[in-house]
């Protein structure tokens with residue numbers, strides 16, 4: 240069998256703020272693997288360690304026990320083959336949208352060395368990506384001139400501009416209204432189908448998980464570990480109509496049961 244693209248093996252992480260003796264055991268006995276190109280959603284009760292899992296996989300936190308490997312390598316620092324988007328798009332207000340999208344290029348090599356010389360071609364690249372998510376012509380606007388949904392589209396572009404092999408999404412649609420959220424589901428669905436990156440999505444929305452993912456992992460209450468997993472075998476490409484089928488409702492109902500069990 241091919242090696243997993245993400246391999247988390249028996250991981251524990253205890254946060255110890257300065258001076259704290261005990262600290263908070265966020266995850267323990269956490270194991271999971273994700274195949275290359277797979278779309279995995281992670282659901283679980285509030286505070287169970289979902290964001291901690293994201294930080295462990297992207298190298299923003301390191302385990303107190305166990306090991307984390309991404310693309311075959313032990314994670315020892317920030318993983319630059321990953322792109323990330325969060326609930327709050329956090330755009331720099333003094334930069335245009337295109338300049339915000341290009342931020343990772345100013346950090347990740349070889350772009351960091353090239354961007355000064357080829358700024359025009361990098362801007363073209365940002366504009367093309369923005370257009371592909373329905374933001375044609377928005378590159379020169381400032382983030383505060385965009386709606387919340389448009390900012391979140393731009394934030395996805397920023398996560399993808401360096402063509403990461405891995406996209407990590409931490410509740411990116413949670414603050415949006417229901418219609419905008421569904422539009423964004425379709426944006427992610429299409430981007431992933433086109434580019435084939437491996438995706439991990441943390442969400443509280445079980446419909447979102449079932450619509451987008453190949454597999455949904457349900458975490459236990461803190462300290463988080465994987466309690467159950469559900470393969471979503473609905474055929475692709477998935478249309479929003481699928482949400483109203485009984486097959487879909489059954490999957491969501493089963494996931495809801497796992498969360499209720501984890502909370503009890």
Ligand SMILES: Nc1ncnc2c1ncn2[C@@H]1O[C@H](COP(=O)(O)OP(=O)(O)OP(=O)(O)O)[C@@H](O)[C@H]1O
Pocket residue numbers: 254255256263264265283284285286287288289290291292461
């Ligand atoms: N930097 C930190 N220092 C101390 N404790 C932390 C830190 N980050 C998270 N925690 C604690 O670790 C636990 C897990 O947090 P985490 O943010 O991973 O959970 P979550 O499942 O993403 O939560 P939510 O669903 O509410 O977003 C929580 O009890 C949280 O308070």
